[in-house]
Amino acid sequence: MVAFSSSALISAAVAVLYASGAASAPTPSTNELAAVVARAPGVTHTVVVGLGGxxxxxxxxxANIGDIVEYHYLPKNHSVAQSSFGKPCVPINGNAFFSGFMPTAEGQNPNVFTITVNDTNPIWYYCSQTNGNHCQSGMAGVINQNFNSPNTLSAYKAAAALTGTSISPPRIGGGVVKPNPNPLGGF
Ligand SMILES: [Cu+2]
Known part of the structure; x- marks a missing residue:
């Protein structure tokens, strides 16, 4: 009888990756494996805004090119706004995406905001709520962080904490505000 441990299964998956030529380094990282697993096209990634504070x-x-990131809003009154890595809590020049504010008394907001991932560059974003200094308090995230770069999410948050205040992009855009497809889903 042969028992497979999870580590044996991972080893087998790594072996398959080598055989397929998908991995070139001798010891693929967890992130590389995650990237391979996420390769199915058109996946929707749910991000809950305000979960746990x-x-x-x-x-x-x-995320892969063509994937969707779908933001679901919990209380209080949050937004999602795009910045650069170098200037946290401030809209990126040009076409920053911005969901607008989503005031939510309880449960989920009836609307979600979706963006489409168009390339593999890191996408940095923050909540631009100034009442309570959300960005300065660490309310920020990233899509496709370069894990071999010093530009980490923790570095972004550390820099964000030193900014005085946040700025919202001038208008909603860069994504789609639409009805929440699962408003009663618990998070
Ligand atoms: Cu917020």
């Missing part, structure tokens, strides 16, 4: 959950998403 002033944070996004999950705040670090690995």
């Amino acid at each position: 002033l944070r996004f959950d999950p705040d670090n998403v690995v």
Whole structure:
């Protein structure tokens, strides 16, 4: 009788990756494996805004080109706004995405905000709520962080904490506000 442990299964998966040529390094990292697992096209990644306090959950998403990131809003009054890594809590120049504010008394907001991932560059974002200094308190996230770069989410949050205040993009855009497809789903 042969018993497979989870580590044996992972080893087998790694072996398959080698055989397929998908991995070139001798010891693929967990992130590399996650990226391979996430390769199915058109996946929707749910991010819950305000779950567990002033944070996004999950705040670090690995997505493929063509994937959707769908933001669900819990209380209080949050937004999602795009910034650069270098200037936390401030809209990125040009076409920053912005959901607008989603005041939510209880449960989930009836609307969600979705963005489409168009390339593999890191996408940095924050909540621009100034009442309570959400961005400065660490309410920020990233899509496709470069895990070999010093530009980490923790570094972003550390820099965000030192900014005086947040700025919202001038208008809603860069994504789609639409009815929540699962408003009664518990998070
Ligand atoms: Cu917020």
